[in-house]
Amino acid sequence: MTVDAPLVQMRGISKRFGGVHAVEDMNLTLYAGEVLGLLGHNGAGKSTLMKILAGAYPLDEGEITVSGSSVQISSPRDAKRVGIEAIYQTLALADNLSATANIFFGREIVNRFGMLDEARMERDAMSVVQRLNPHFQNFHAPVGSLSGGQRQAVAIARTLQFNAKIIIMDEPTAALGPHETQMVGNLIRQLKSEGIGIIMISHDLHDVFDLSDRVSVMKNGRHVWTGRVADTTKDQVLEMIILGKLPDGSYAPGVVSDFG
């Protein structure tokens, strides 16, 4: 293990559902303290790839290394164990439970009698949520009654509480208004400054260019292009997403559809 080993490396990842190749020979690298935008059409394989990394789907082929060591991820629990946390587009919160209960859902603190230690969990929840949003107060109300931005903060806090090193965010701003989008943007920048690696799936090129250091484009389950945001333009990225056409005018292998 070297100091400069990437935080995450996914190599040769393939996943089939029945006869459909959802992801085919995909590579992806993520470094500490960076935001990687993962782009592609609906059905390009972004969400599948992220669910593989988060342990929601087992992979068919390929290798994943975290901080240089090879890992086996076959359940959400495995992923969490190596510091990978995912925030899904739906946020995956239990709307009937409080913010505290959601943050600790599946990893509750219990005392020596096996009883939930509500006070300790609430204290810890408070310190992590208020790191993200100092105005957040509603630790007892069911999260279903909170605003979109507050729910997003709870979902992110869920990942931070357990010292995630890698956070996957699926469309973090899709359901939010402009003010809340800005708030989530600030959150992402803050996490980045703490050395956390973030993979962000988004359709919103503006947000991606605003927040990401690098982007990876997928089409038809395959890798098209990966590079620094500073080295490309939105128009070029759009051509990659839609046509699989690389900046040099050639086409990425294996991604061109009949219509291309």
Add this chain to the structure above:
Amino acid sequence: MATTRTGSQGIIGRATALTGVDTRVLAMLAALVVAAIVFNVLTDGLFLSPRNLWNLAVQTSVVGIISTGMVLVIVTRNIDLSVGSLEAFLGISGAYLQLNVLHIGAPGTWWISILFVLVLGALCGAAQGAITAYLGLPSFVVTLAGLMAWRSAGWLVTRGETVTPIDETLGLFGDGSIGVLWSWIVAAAIVLIVAALIAQRRASRSRVGFANRPVWLDLALVAVLAAVVIAFAATMNAYTYPKSAVGRGIPVPVVILIVIAGVMSFVGSMTRFGRYVYGYGGNPEAAQLAGIPTKRVVMIAFAIVGALTAIGAVITTARLDAAPLSIGQLLELQVIAACVIGGTSLAGGSGSIFGAIVGATLIQTLLNGLVLLGVESAMQQIVEAMVLLAAVWFDVIYQRRRR
């Protein structure tokens, strides 16, 4: 800042905010008090007599006991329609064991047969839960099959013959009482345990530097509980044995209900398992993504209902001093109605054990009151149906207002 789900308007809303008890449960408690007063007036004081309340408490126990488990099953977005039929199977199996395998009156007979039906009940429930959770069949269908099968399985045990009599010690679980002194001890224990839990909660909040609710509020809650418990014990003690001044005290089935209510409330709100049940009910996908063993959680919830049904079977057969094939008919619907009337949402994710017991008590109060008033039994079931509809309607309105 978002507003909380329960508004601050109205007396009940404010009471909810103070006590932490669900609005619907408080409404049902109010309905219970009103029903008791109305019946008492209409029956010239017969309804609130110690004898009637003692009987009412016994009548409530079986539905109340099973409903504490049914709440968890419904919270996980499932249903168990098999409990009535399962009660018949378990009752017959237990009675058969104590009569034909063990010896009536032998020292170990009562606890061996109770242990046997408990394990058998848990296994039957776990089997239905496993088919639901691991094979992915709808619980409605799985337990409908159970409803059809278990009673017939009971028929096969004895070829339809009613098993009788029931061991004398075992019989105490049906209509025995614990006596005046023990009733006071149970009453004191309830108050002490609740007070200890409140004190423990305050201590754990102080330990992490959180403010507590005002002391007077917690003291007032304990005082109200103490008043209710003392009144209850005194009433049970006031019902004497025939031609004697010796009070009976709290009936054994009611003691069982109290213990189970306590244990199940603890499981539901203070353990990881309980948290998983509610979280899974709120969002099954989230529970799965959080790495919770959701299938095992669902299976255990069904196993708990099976074990509680076994306790119901012991009480019912002991009361009848026999195990006929007909016991437990429509029991599943009474249990489900108790849950729903007590604020459990059939959509899953919400419901309380305390509420279910309030629901069970309300149903039995109405049935008991109608019997005292001489209303024919056909009419009683119609009233029960109306109450169920009203409770579900209430839930629909409540859920809509929350959105």
